[in-house]
Amino acid sequence: MRALVFTAPGTVEMREVPEPTPGPGEVLVHVAASGICGSELHGVRTPGFRVPPLVMGHEFAGRTDDGTRVVVNPILSCGRCDLCALGGRNVCRERRIIGVHTPGAFAERVAVPAGALVRLPDELGWTAAGIVEPAANAVHAWALAGAPAGARVGVIGAGAIGLACMLVAASGKAARIEIADRSVERREIAARLGADAATPELTGEYDVIFDAVGAAATHEQSLACLRPGGVAVWLGLADSTAGFDAAHLVRGEKRVLGSFAYQDADFAAAVDLAGQWDLSWVATFPLAQGAEVFTALMNGRATPVKALLVPDPTPEPR
Missing domain, CATH: 3.90.180.10 (Medium-chain alcohol dehydrogenases, catalytic domain)
Structure with missing residues (x-):
């Protein structure tokens, strides 16, 4: 074989x-x-x-x-x-x-x-x-964030997981979704798929941020652009270094959640969602x-x- x-x-x-x-x-x-x-x-x-x-x-x-x-x-x-x-x-x-x-x-x-x-x-x-499997990761991350309909969502990384997070957030009725990636080609794809903005870095303030890269710099960016009381969900595994200011986290009462894979219900939901996407x-x-x-x-x-x-x-x- x-x-x-x-x-x-x-x-x-x-x-x-x-x-x-x-x-x-x-x-x-x-x-x-x-x-x-x-x-x-x-x-x-x-x-x-x-x-x-x-x-x-x-x-x-x-x-x-x-x-x-x-x-x-x-x-x-x-x-x-x-x-x-x-x-x-x-x-x-x-x-x-x-x-x-x-x-x-x-x-x-x-x-x-x-x-x-x-x-x-x-x-x-x-x-x-x-x-389905990468989609299930995004379904799980959205659930961890509280599935917040009406949220301002930022996504760091327009790879497969980042795009899946964007598409799941759109299905979950997020109010606005912005995605950041260094690749022009990937930003163009994200815009075509429905991102409200696609830029090299996140610059706004968001209720929820998904870090689909997982580098020290993206960890820092996910917290810097998060509103007080907001939640950053980290899915990426590029770097084990945390890279953020813990005092800033405390003073803004921000939350960071790690998201690994998915539960069975997330996987089942991804089967239904995957067939609906471009x-x-x-x-x-x-x-x-x-x-x-x-x-x-x-x-x-x-x-x-x-x-x-x-x-x-x-x-x-x-």
Whole structure:
């Protein structure tokens, strides 16, 4: 079986790998679309959380052997701890992630636990199915912010997560949404998708700010542009440095919330939302071109915003 393998720092290669063999309680998924995530680009540049050799790919959809169309929730939790009992499988202390701790979907086939499968509506195309996982991150972040209809929303970063945050906020009836990104191309995409303003940096005052970058400078910007009493939700993982003035945080009674992945209800909501969005910012590429596409994105190419790898031509449902 052909797969895109993370083989060494800064290197991914197309290789022949053994066919996956489903174990007890597992199902074989024939991959139809698998998204390249920014966390994977960062992880290959600076290995640590992901250890080579590894077949990555945690954002994916496909078919089971019986033809059922599914999207896969890649978070594998223990299901027994206090956090799982509270619905927080995403923060389970023993969680594992498909494509990080187990082989992922940058391949033709992958074996996953049956409980990770979420059935897709017949009318949902593979492109939309392939962005359900990043969409679920944005749904979760919006919920953490309080789903504030009528809010002034700022988004830092017009990558896939940032655009998803913008689209979820629009669905949630935010009053105004502004997005910041250094890339002219990405700002143009954000404006086309409905951003009220798209600029290199946020300059206004906002009720809610989503930081989809996660650098020290964007942490600082998210708090500087937040109104007193507002909330900044940090989704990005670019830098572990906090980079902000804690006294300013206290005096403005501002809040910072970390947002990691999603809960099951967020994932289900993302399935419904993804089919409603303009996905012209998502591009598909044959798995055979995976190393070339991944490396170009890792080295700073701004477009496409979202790349999906497709093992075989798979017709969209009519």
